Amino acid sequence: MADTLTMKPAGVTGAAEGDFAPDAATAPSLPEDLRDLAEKARGYAIAELAFQKSRAAYAGAQARSVALLGISAAVLVFFAVMALVVGAVIALAPVIGGWAATGVVTGLLLTIAFALLVTAKARWKRTMALIADHRDSA
Numbered sequence: 001m002a003d004t005l006t007m008k009p010a011g012v013t014g015a016a017e018g019d020f021a022p023d024a025a026t027a028p029s030l031p032e033d034l035r036d037l038a039e040k041a042r043g044y045a046i047a048e049l050a051f052q053k054s055r056a057a058y059a060g061a062q063a064r065s066v067a068l069l070g071i072s073a074a075v076l077v078f079f080a081v082m083a084l085v086v087g088a089v090i091a092l093a094p095v096i097g098g099w100a101a102t103g104v105v106t107g108l109l110l111t112i113a114f115a116l117l118v119t120a121k122a123r124w125k126r127t128m129a130l131i132a133d134h135r136d137s138a
Helices: 030-096 098-137
Strands: none
Touching: 030 098
């Protein structure tokens, strides 16, 4: 608590106004301050390490969960596409025959796969060119 007449903090004495020297009896020494600082820093480091460990454990558990959900979704999409393919072959079989329906559906799927492959290749080349330009300019 401060002395209201001289506006000095409690535990501070001084001969002149503005001379704020701490009392020798109440002020900790430099070695004590350094020990306190080291103890607090060690405590904070231990607490931070524990926090980061728990954070990493939580992130790992969530990543595993996300991976399992993603794999499950991919499997279900695969089966849905297979059902669509089988349904297309069954639907076309009475119109153009079984072998022709299989050939048409297979050809259509291969055409779509080829278009996706060409698009992926073009994007890969564009990305590599961008990275190469970035390295040259850096």
